[in-house]
Amino acid sequence: MLGMRVIPVLLLAEDGLVKTVRYKTPTYVGDPINAVRIFNEKEVDEIFVLDIRATPEGRGPDFERIRELAGECFMPLGYGGGVRTLGDIDRLIAVGVEKVAVNSRAVEEPGFMKEAADRFGSSTLVASIDVKTGFFGRTTVWSAGGKRDSKRDPAEFAKTMEGMGAGEILLNSIDRDGTFSGYDLDLIRRVADAASVPVVACGGAGSLGDLHRAIGAHASAAAAGSLFVFQGPHRAVLISYPSPNDLEAAR
Amino acid sequence: MITIVDYGMGNLASIANMLKRIGCPSVTTADPAAIAAATRLILPGVGAFDTGMRNLRERGVVEVLEKRVRGDGVPLLGICLGMQLLAWSSEEGELPGLGWLEATAVRFRGPGIKVPHMGWNTVRPRTPGGLFEGLADPPRFYFVHAYHLRLDRPEDLLGETDHGGPFPSAVRSGNLLGVQFHPEKSHRFGMGLLRNFAGIA
Numbered sequence: 001m002l003g004m005r006v007i008p009v010l011l012l013a014e015d016g017l018v019k020t021v022r023y024k025t026p027t028y029v030g031d032p033i034n035a036v037r038i039f040n041e042k043e044v045d046e047i048f049v050l051d052i053r054a055t056p057e058g059r060g061p062d063f064e065r066i067r068e069l070a071g072e073c074f075m076p077l078g079y080g081g082g083v084r085t086l087g088d089i090d091r092l093i094a095v096g097v098e099k100v101a102v103n104s105r106a107v108e109e110p111g112f113m114k115e116a117a118d119r120f121g122s123s124t125l126v127a128s129i130d131v132k133t134g135f136f137g138r139t140t141v142w143s144a145g146g147k148r149d150s151k152r153d154p155a156e157f158a159k160t161m162e163g164m165g166a167g168e169i170l171l172n173s174i175d176r177d178g179t180f181s182g183y184d185l186d187l188i189r190r191v192a193d194a195a196s197v198p199v200v201a202c203g204g205a206g207s208l209g210d211l212h213r214a215i216g217a218h219a220s221a222a223a224a225g226s227l228f229v230f231q232g233p234h235r236a237v238l239i240s241y242p243s244p245n246d247l248e249a250a251r
Numbered sequence: 252m253i254t255i256v257d258y259g260m261g262n263l264a265s266i267a268n269m270l271k272r273i274g275c276p277s278v279t280t281a282d283p284a285a286i287a288a289a290t291r292l293i294l295p296g297v298g299a300f301d302t303g304m305r306n307l308r309e310r311g312v313v314e315v316l317e318k319r320v321r322g323d324g325v326p327l328l329g330i331c332l333g334m335q336l337l338a339w340s341s342e343e344g345e346l347p348g349l350g351w352l353e354a355t356a357v358r359f360r361g362p363g364i365k366v367p368h369m370g371w372n373t374v375r376p377r378t379p380g381g382l383f384e385g386l387a388d389p390p391r392f393y394f395v396h397a398y399h400l401r402l403d404r405p406e407d408l409l410g411e412t413d414h415g416g417p418f419p420s421a422v423r424s425g426n427l428l429g430v431q432f433h434p435e436k437s438h439r440f441g442m443g444l445l446r447n448f449a450g451i452a
Contacts, residue, residue, distance in 0.1 A: 002414065003371040003391070043423050043438050045371055046393070074438045076393055096264040096326045098436065099394075100298075121298040123367050167367055167395075185313050220365055 004211060005045045005221035006211055008228040008241065009202055010035060012051040012081065013064070015238040019225055020052070021178035023130075023146040029229045029237045034066075036072045047100070048074035048170070048218025048223060050128075051142055055145055057102050063091050063195050064236040080128050080170070091121055099127040104218025107143040107150045117165025122197075125168075127161035129154060132186060139187065146174045153192035162197050169199045170223070176204025178226050183210055185217040192218035208250035209240050253449060254289035256316070258306040260332060261297030265435040271441050275449045276330040283315040286428060291449065292325060295435075296332030300356065301343035302396075326426045328448050331396060332431030338417050343398050352424055353403035354419065362425070364415035365447060367397040374410040374420050374432070381451070382409065382428065386443045392432035393441075394420070399431060405417070 010032060011018050017035055018026035018104035029035075032049070039047055049069060067135030070077050079092055082184045089100045092194060100120075106113050106127050117125050131154045132142045141152040150157075158169050171191050173184040185202045192199040198220030205211060214222040231238035242250070255266055257279050270277040277293075278285065286292070294316075296303055307313050307378035320327045329337050338348045341356035348356075359366045373389040376382075383390055399418040402408055412431070420431045428448065434441030 003373075005370045040438065046436075053435065066262075069262065073265075074436065074441065076268060076395075076433070077435045093262055093297075094264070096262060098262060098265070123369065123397070125295060168290075168369065196365065197367070198369050221370065223369070249359070 003045070003209070004215055005200075006247065007046050007048055007200060007221055007223040008039055008044055009223045010223045011052060011225065013053050017229075018038075018052070019229055023052075023174050023177055026052070030239075032069055033132040035239055036069055038239045039241060040072060040074055043131070044075055044222075044241050046078065047073060048078040048080065050079075050101070051081030052145060060084065060088050061092060066092065066097060067095035067137050078126060080126070086116060086119055086192045089116055089163060093120065093124065094169070095245070098124065099126055099168065101124050101126040103130060104143040105211075106161060106166075107141060107152070107157075110164050113164035113166055114159060117167070122165050122167035125166050126164035126170050128170040128173045129157060129161070129191075130174055132182075142147070142174065145163065155190045157197045157229055159192045162195050166197060168197055169195055171199050171219075172200055173203030177210070178227060179204055180206030182206055183211060183214045183222075186215070186218050188214055188217040192220070207235060208247060209250065210246070212251050252289075252307045252312075252372075253277040253293055254286060255289045255293045255295060256286065256312060256364055258296075258303070258310050258312060260303050260306055261294070261295055262435075263295055266293060266330070268381065269370045269435045269441060269445060270409050272370045273446050275445065279309045281312060283312055284311060286312055286315045286319060289319060292320065292323060292327040294327060294329045294333035296330065296336065296337065300332065300335060300348070301340040303332050304344065304346040307336065317349075317351075319419050320427065324426045326428065326448070326451050329427075329429035330435070331431060331433060334431060335398060335400060337427060337429055338400060341398055351427055352407065352422065352429065354400045356398045356405070358398050358399050359415060361415035367395055368414040370373070372414065372420075372432075374412050376410045376421070377408050382430070382444050382447050386440055390440045390444075392420075392430075392437040394432045394435065396431060400429075
């Protein structure tokens with residue numbers, strides 16, 4: 001039986017790791033290498049690092065920085081942020097990344113995912129889908145770090161991504177990001193039921209019980225940022241990760 | 252010294268990193284002369300079957316690998332696609348595989364399972380010791396693949412994993428070893444397994 005995958009998501013910015021709320025107000029939470037070392041010791045299932053400044057700054061991934069991080073990761077490493085070309089993916093794999101997440105480019109040009117999947121294989125390729133509820137209450141796929149509404153339906157877009165060859169879907173709820181208010185379970189269920197590739201739920205986890213609820217809503221894996229970097233009511237920075245026993249106890 | 256065969260398929264840095272961490276010297280190369288001198292080989296690989304076979308041939312390493320592994324009996328560990336390439340063929344591709352292992356690679360089928368098989372899963376070693384010596388029971392490893400081996404010789408089975416039914420997740424035929432999972436991404440379990448491979452005679 002496959003175990004339940006629990007995935008810390010780390011956000012890279014200029015000075016180090018940050019954590020956002022609804023993709024805004026980044027708060028500094030520490031040094032990326034240090035964080036990865038701690039997660040190593042805690043034997044995390046896998047880890048995702050997203051460079052949230054790449055696309056807004058109109059640049060590609062910082063390959064040297066990622067190489068350093070990858071050298072410390074003895075678990076699978078996913079990377080997202082500013083991935084726009086096949087060359088980017090090629091270099092990311094070469095510096096030690098297992099999974100490459102594509103967001104804005106995939107929204108603008110879904111056919112790019114097919115090219116990438118044909119060349120690098122589906123298991124390397126993650127479609128990162130950012131979802132936000134718009135002004136009129138419609139939930140749609142957004143790109144450019146939550147700045148641009150594509151007006152696409154999340155479940156339909158997930159199907160499209162799967163058809164193009166994405167091997168996994170990283171489903172982010174912008175509305176829930178950093179809020180500790182629980183995952184958007186309806187969204188997860190809708191997307192996971194539409195897609196036959198694994199869906200990783202992200203955005204809103206406030207407790208270990210929430211991780212189980214995401215799996216209960218048919219996600220294949222539960223990802224979280226704040227839950228694993230903040231502690232207590234004042235959100236003190238403290239990296240944590242549940243042991244199998246902790247996780248079982250929260251079921 | 253472990254020689255990692257670089258044929259342009261996947262993440263070689265991870266394997267070298269983990270070997271370094273466990274204090275095992277390694278070299279990553281596509282140079283036939285270096286492979287001819289290797290005493291222990293890893294054939295890694297992530298990606299499509301045909302691309303893998305084509306790359307192996309284009310780099311001109313098939314003959315020297317064959318001489319070293321089949322002729323001289325040097326231990327070789329195939330990882331993921333690197334293991335599948337040892338088989339006769341794969342449903343994923345049209346090109347023949349190396350055919351050193353009496354097996355074919357087939358796609359996961361069956362209702363209610365997600366393909367690719369992705370994440371941490373346990374392996375049931377068929378016999379204790381060998382690659383799994385000293386690992387916690389049951390050992391857990393990271394998998395990501397849509398195809399798996401089907402063995403013609405049941406005695407080549409070294410370990411099994413379940414995903415909609417059991418499939419061979421570790422195989423051994425003499426000095427030819429293979430694992431479907433990624434030891435290089437399976438922290439202490441992977442470190443233990445690679446350490447065991449480094450010590451296998």
